[in-house]
Amino acid sequence: MRTRISHLALTGLASMLAFNSAWADEVQVAVAANFTAPIQALAKDFEKDTGHTLVAAFGATGQFYAQIKNGAPFEVFLAADDSTPAKLEAEKETVPGSRFTYATGTLALWSAKPGYVDNQGEVLRKNAYQHLSIANPKAAPYGLAATQVLDKLKLTEATKGKLVEGQNITQAYQFVSTGNAELGFVALSQIYKDGKVQSGSAWIVPAELHEPIRQDAVILNKGKDNPAAKALVDYLKGPKAAAVIRSYGYEI
Known part of the structure; x- marks a missing residue:
């Protein structure tokens, strides 16, 4: 039996897809190399729970600082320390009030x-x-x-x-x-x-x-108008993310 889809149904489906895509954004994230496995685990639930897409690059915190200062397109920075995000904050490279400690290594x-x-x-x-x-x-x-x-x-x-x-x-x-x-x-x-x-x-x-390895996250200026950037930061502060982060040996 052949199923017919009416023009009205197709129009409704197209509208629904357009509505969903309007709410789904992509966030470019610079991630300290030590946090590779946790963010890969977190990304799946984040994308499923919010509809947003997380695109991550991994590397050394100091190298990311230089790239951010040179205009790299990152919107959120998950550093391996607290001093680098604080420095970027002092240099007006971040969204005010967005910096927080997401893990202690x-x-x-x-x-x-x-x-x-x-x-x-x-x-x-x-x-x-x-x-x-x-x-x-x-x-x-x-x-x-x-x-x-x-x-x-x-x-x-x-x-x-x-x-x-x-x-x-x-x-x-x-x-x-x-x-x-x-x-x-x-x-x-x-x-x-x-x-x-x-x-x-x-x-x-x-x-x-050794000195505490407090790892701070911050929304960078390039992410100030991106709902996915704020959604990711909010997600990292939640209990679901905390459980995953702790499972990899971090303190919260």
Whole structure:
């Protein structure tokens, strides 16, 4: 049996699609590399719940700062620190009142080898490894935190010739995961899900060994008239997003 669709029904369908598209927008987001997995998980529910589309780019916070200052089309910035968004705010590059802390990060010393890293980080003091991976401390807050840990443990000089520096925390992780470094400082979120380390071995670095890694989000000037930008910021403040963020080892 052939179903006929009337001209009126087609007109109504077209109107409905046009109505829906009028309410759906796209938001361009600069995301700190450590938050790659959480934002990918959050994006699906955000898009389903709001109808908006999230387009993310991942990289080092310092590099994103330079790109934003040079006119990159980002509308929301999820940084790996609180100082960079505050600096952009002071420079009038953001929507007033939009900055907030969406997560507090945790640093981990990780090896892809099971049993290689003990739960007290003594492997660092034993100094039997050849390469220690960190992110660029000038561009990546997790890299800066790693140098603060080494300084607190009085291991800066001992490890100086062994450091392998990634441009961002993703590259620092890749050096370890591919075996180019026996161990490295990574974001806990890269190796952790639902209460446990997913592979290899790790020491979760005590928070008192480095400055807090408060990660701030902000709406940039390019997103001030985009409903999807505000919707994303509101969504990140909600309980549904908080549960996902915590599952990757962050504090809220």
